[in-house]
Amino acid sequence: MSFIRKKLQLKSELKKMDLLNVFDIVKDDSESMVLRTMQNITQENERCLITMLIAENNPYNVICFILDRVVSDFNDKEFLLETLNNLNNKDYLVKYFINENNYIEARITYIADDENFDAYTFAKLSQIGFDSLTENYYDIAIWTT
Structure with missing residues (x-):
């Protein structure tokens, strides 16, 4: 599948x-x-920035979810890291971490080259990731501001 077709199929799905x-x-x-x-x-009205990225000749198709909350206190970070590690151990699809700007981020990486990319699966993963974040939000949010 060409990259153009990959984009069109994702938009269609x-x-x-x-x-x-x-x-x-x-x-x-x-x-x-x-x-x-x-x-x-x-x-x-707690907010989440969702970004989907696909690139030509790159098998790493990414969906990022960034919470609109900052990790502010180093002591809280330890408890938060433990919570995120527990979530990562339970969920093999969505990976939670603190990004370089101290925001909590969840990421799904769908690995498929242009020929094997399934637009339905990638689109569905965005819903699954959002549902996971929604389900785990309050466990994560208590450690942020």
Whole structure:
């Protein structure tokens, strides 16, 4: 499958799932496509930035979920790291970590080259990841500001 076809199929699957209109297409050129959205993760309007990235000739297709909360206190980081490690041990699909800006990030990496990329699977993984983050949100959020 060409990269152009990969992009078209992903857009088509997101449209079928009523998700395409949720995302802003931040970049769409011959090398990569980046889709981004900010979504509420709780009824209290806690927010999460979701980014989907696919690139030509790159088998690492990534979905990132960044919570709109900063890890502020080093002592809290120890408890948070333990919580994130426990989540990572339970969930082999979604990996949680503290990124370089001290935000909590969850990431799914779908490994498939352009020929074997399944747009439905990648789109569905975005839902699975969001559901996982929603389910684990309060366990994570108590350690952040």
